[in-house]
Amino acid sequence: MKVAIAGGAGYTGGELLRLLVHHPEIQITQVLSNSQAGKPVTDIHPDLLGSLDIEFSPELTENFDCIFLCMGHGRSGKFLQEINISSDKIVIDLSNEFRFEDGKHSFTYGLPEWQKDKIANSTNIANPGCFATTIQLGLLPLASSNLIRSDIHVTAITGSTGAGQSLSPTSHFSWRNNNVSIYKLFTHQHIPEIQQSAKALQNTFDKEIYMVPVRGNFSRGILASIYLDNNHLDKKDVNDLYSEYYSNHPFVKVTSNNLDVKQVVNTNFCFLKIELIKDKIHITSILDNLIKGASGQAVQNLNIIAGWPEETGLLLKASAF
Known part of the structure; x- marks a missing residue:
């Protein structure tokens, strides 16, 4: 399959290139970037030296079957209006522009563990957000069994790459290093x-989600601590619930071991640990914000649409140290 990437100079575009350059079913035909047009891709992504010999293009040609949009929030809709891509092409958008299924667009929300069958029959995919993926994967089994009966409390810490490549005061090394801070509290x-997904799976869901996002002093990865009321579940009930729900989803693993972010960095895995403490269910969820939280999940969605094994090009191992 011939693939183009629009916005290939940023973090998510770079991760897509690193995944797709070794994907056995993919040929990268174009990497678009207005700011870097005419330059070799390896000038911006030097780790691809020897793996990819291509220059950034200023304009899209018709030489593609699938295009990934990595251009930042608010730019995908304008791009699609200007280019007028034919309906037989696959479009996978990594921004937040089409994530809400409100009847105003033809994009499917691309969380495979929620609606794999719908993704398989779609050509326009809205890739989920990184925090949203981390937290939803912790909650989907409960929502699917109508077991969310209380407000949900989340504290989630993310690496600096979650803020994108453009420099800002809170992503600058001298500020971020040896530092932690809260932002966008509850908003x-x-x-x-x-x-959206909780309501779709559990139509009685009407509770609040109180989220405390935290800037971490590391580059990549997310750890979410989630808790809510327990409705008379015992340990076996919870283990059976989560094991059954994720039995056909290869990238989510439930474990009783303690979790740390390095277990999933540079992989497309999400690891979950479920604990019952007093009258609460506590869920720890970890993933790599640039892979399972962005580019890896985008490739996973393409694999599903194309009918390839879901793990194709995504069997990556974390670095332990």
């Missing part, structure tokens, strides 16, 4: 995504 833009 993070990914909360409505989580509410």
Whole structure:
């Protein structure tokens, strides 16, 4: 399959290139970037030296079957209006522009563990947000069994790459290093995504999600601590519920071991640990914000649409140290 990437100079575009350059079913035909047009891709992504010999293009040609949009929030809709891509092409958008299924567009929300069958029959995919993916994967089994009966409390810490490549005061090394801070308290833009899937799976869901996002002093990865009321579930009930729900989803693993972010960095996995403490269910969820939280999940969605094994090009191992 011939693939183009629009916005290939940023973090998510770079991660897509690193995944797709070794994907056995993919040929990268174009990497678009207005700011870097004419330059070799390896000038911006030097780790691809020897793996990819291509220059950034200023304009899209018809030489593609699928295009990934990595251009930042608010730019995808304008791009699609200007280019007028034919309906037989696959479009996978990594921004937040089409994530809400409101009847105003033809995009499917691309969380495979929620609606794999719908993704398989779609050509326009809205890739989920990184925090939203982390938290939803912790909650989907409960929502699917109508077991969310209380408000949900989340504290989630993310690496600096979650803020994108453009420099800002809170992503600058001298500020971020040896430092931790809270931002967008209870108002993070990914909360409505989580509410959307919870409501779709559990139509009685009407609770609040109180999210405390935290800037971490590391580059990549997310750890979410989630808790809510327990409705008379015992340990076996919870283990059976989560094991059954994720039995056909290869990238979510439930474990009783303690979790740390390095277990999933540089992989497309999400690891979950479920604990019952007093009258609460506590869920720890970890993933790599640039892979399972962005580019890896985008490739996973393409694999599903194309009918390839879901793990194709995504069997990556974390670095332990």
